[in-house]
Amino acid sequence: MKLYEKANTLSDHRVKVDPRADDRVPDGLYRRCPICQAVSSAQQLSVYQACPACGFGLRISAKDRLKWLVDDFAAYDTDLTSSDPLAFPGYSEKLAAAQERTGLNDSVLTGQARIDQTRFHLAIMDPTFIMGSLGTITGEKLTRLIEDATATRQPVVIYTASGGARMQEGIHSLMQMQKVATALAKHHAAGLLSVVVLTDPTTGGVTASFAMEADITLAEPHALVGFAGRRVIEQTTHEQIAHDLQQAENVLRHGFIDQIVPRDQQRATLVKLLEIGGCADDE
Amino acid sequence: MTSEKMTAAAVVAAARSEEKVSGLELIAGLIDDFFELHGDRLGSDDPAIVGGIGRFHGQPVTVITTNRGTTPEEKLATHFGCPSPGGYRKALRLMEQAAHFKRPVLCFVNTPGAYPGQAAEEGGQGAAIAQNLLKVSQLAVPIITVIYGEGGSGGALALSCGDEVWMLEHSTYSILSPEGFASILWKDSKRANEAAELMQLTPAVLEDQGMIEGIIAEPADHQEVIRAVDRVLVARLNELQQLAPAELVAKRAQRYRKY
Numbered sequence: 001m002k003l004y005e006k007a008n009t010l011s012d013h014r015v016k017v018d019p020r021a022d023d024r025v026p027d028g029l030y031r032r033c034p035i036c037q038a039v040s041s042a043q044q045l046s047v048y049q050a051c052p053a054c055g056f057g058l059r060i061s062a063k064d065r066l067k068w069l070v071d072d073f074a075a076y077d078t079d080l081t082s083s084d085p086l087a088f089p090g091y092s093e094k095l096a097a098a099q100e101r102t103g104l105n106d107s108v109l110t111g112q113a114r115i116d117q118t119r120f121h122l123a124i125m126d127p128t129f130i131m132g133s134l135g136t137i138t139g140e141k142l143t144r145l146i147e148d149a150t151a152t153r154q155p156v157v158i159y160t161a162s163g164g165a166r167m168q169e170g171i172h173s174l175m176q177m178q179k180v181a182t183a184l185a186k187h188h189a190a191g192l193l194s195v196v197v198l199t200d201p202t203t204g205g206v207t208a209s210f211a212m213e214a215d216i217t218l219a220e221p222h223a224l225v226g227f228a229g230r231r232v233i234e235q236t237t238h239e240q241i242a243h244d245l246q247q248a249e250n251v252l253r254h255g256f257i258d259q260i261v262p263r264d265q266q267r268a269t270l271v272k273l274l275e276i277g278g279c280a281d282d283e
Numbered sequence: 284m285t286s287e288k289m290t291a292a293a294v295v296a297a298a299r300s301e302e303k304v305s306g307l308e309l310i311a312g313l314i315d316d317f318f319e320l321h322g323d324r325l326g327s328d329d330p331a332i333v334g335g336i337g338r339f340h341g342q343p344v345t346v347i348t349t350n351r352g353t354t355p356e357e358k359l360a361t362h363f364g365c366p367s368p369g370g371y372r373k374a375l376r377l378m379e380q381a382a383h384f385k386r387p388v389l390c391f392v393n394t395p396g397a398y399p400g401q402a403a404e405e406g407g408q409g410a411a412i413a414q415n416l417l418k419v420s421q422l423a424v425p426i427i428t429v430i431y432g433e434g435g436s437g438g439a440l441a442l443s444c445g446d447e448v449w450m451l452e453h454s455t456y457s458i459l460s461p462e463g464f465a466s467i468l469w470k471d472s473k474r475a476n477e478a479a480e481l482m483q484l485t486p487a488v489l490e491d492q493g494m495i496e497g498i499i500a501e502p503a504d505h506q507e508v509i510r511a512v513d514r515v516l517v518a519r520l521n522e523l524q525q526l527a528p529a530e531l532v533a534k535r536a537q538r539y540r541k542y
């Protein structure tokens with residue numbers, strides 16, 4: 001298809017002033033917010049890794065998120081690993097490297113969580129694990145978590161962060177969308193609450209499945225939330241799209257998000273929603 | 284040539300052929316008294332999805348197909364068979380209506396994928412597909428899909444998440460187009476043929492992998508294709524209609540649970 005053969009996309013035409021400027025600052029000392037361009041010190045970013053100026057949450061690993069989100073966490077299904085169903089060249093090495101770097105078996109961390117006195121089942125996708133892509137094990141861990149939540153009558157909270165389907169697992173990745181959706185439908189039918197928190201980035205097959213199927217949908221400030229990639233949209237429509245088209249604020253304006261909640265308010269928000277919205281009834 | 288002996292790239296080319304049977308032909312050939320039902324009841328009517336009610340061997344059914352159009356105007360209006368959010372919502376509305384009146388649902392799919400555009404994004408393309416997956420999983424009527432060309436990504440899955448998925452011999456079902464796949468993984472869309480071989484997108488490989496229920500032979504004559512689809516749908520509907528509604532939904536869940 002011609003679509004993918006064009007080297008120059010409209011996005012590439014944007015003027016960028018000395019792209020290497022940031023490289024001259026020692027690593028980890030200061031970060032520039034990709035949304036509002038404010039420069040913040042590590043201390044200003046705080047444990048939340050959020051821009052103090054605009055609230056944008058930087059991409060963080062699942063384990064880093066866990067540090068400030070919950071008081072207690074017991075991980076589930078840490079021993080599953082992808083069977084590499086397409087026998088895709090180089091994939092098993094890529095997986096091993098991601099596992100080594102993140103300490104996770106795949107792109108989602110799942111388990112039993114507690115904030116204050118509120119217990120729930122929690123899934124956190126990890127954008128640093130092959131872009132948080134939806135592999136067979138990602139889908140399996142989410143499905144098992146939701147099934148267990150249904151069986152033990154607990155609410156489920158899912159933090160999404162994903163580039164979409166896992167290319168290296170092909171059609172097997174696509175099927176995870178329906179597998180997780182079915183588990184969520186049963187959880188919902190059992191009268192139990194699900195909450196999704198959309199974080200940067202939530203796109204593709206994840207947006208087109210469990211990211212948009214919860215009873216309550218929250219998002220982090222300015223998080224990228226969309227279905228198609230910007231490049232694909234611009235190459236298909238030959239129009240430059242608005243810079244904020246896929247920002248959470250615009251998605252909220254169009255009716256697909258309940259509220260945008262900065263990181264430092266998420267603990268309190270989740271406790272409130274789980275209590276009012278339908279907490280575990282087995283206490 | 285049968286698909287077993289074709290390269291994956293050749294199957295991709297055949298799936299995209301303009302000579303293929305269309306969804307509207309399938310409806311005309313299989314369904315008596317077809318009556319089209321328009322609109323998603325939320326403000327749009329996407330021509331890339333055509334649906335309605337009619338009789339299949341005397342039995343009331345709901346039938347839904349993707350539509351690529353034939354004239355240049357139709358092709359533009361349907362975005363070459365790429366549905367917009369309203370199309371998926373129309374399909375869901377018709378499937379929920381079918382479940383209410385206990386009519387089986389037949390879906391015919393040939394789409395490169397859900398349309399990528401600014402209006403589609405703001406209209407909730409992802410959410411529209413997601414809601415189809417969520418709600419179709421619980422509809423207690425038989426839902427059978429035949430992929431008769433390209434089965435592209437989540438945009439195809441939204442109409443292929445029922446009880447059974449069958450494919451015409453010269454059709455594909457994949458996570459992304461081979462061009463897109465090669466572009467993402469190798470930054471080189473010209474390696475599409477190589478990608479096609481790796482992607483497990485041909486009917487023969489998908490059947491081996493347990494992703495589809497079976498393959499329908501596809502001779503050049505469209506009437507013969509329609510008769511072959513007819514035979515499969517009659518046999519499979521008969522079998523699925525033996526199941527109690529709860530059994531049907533449980534079996535459907537198992538179909539996807541194994542992946």
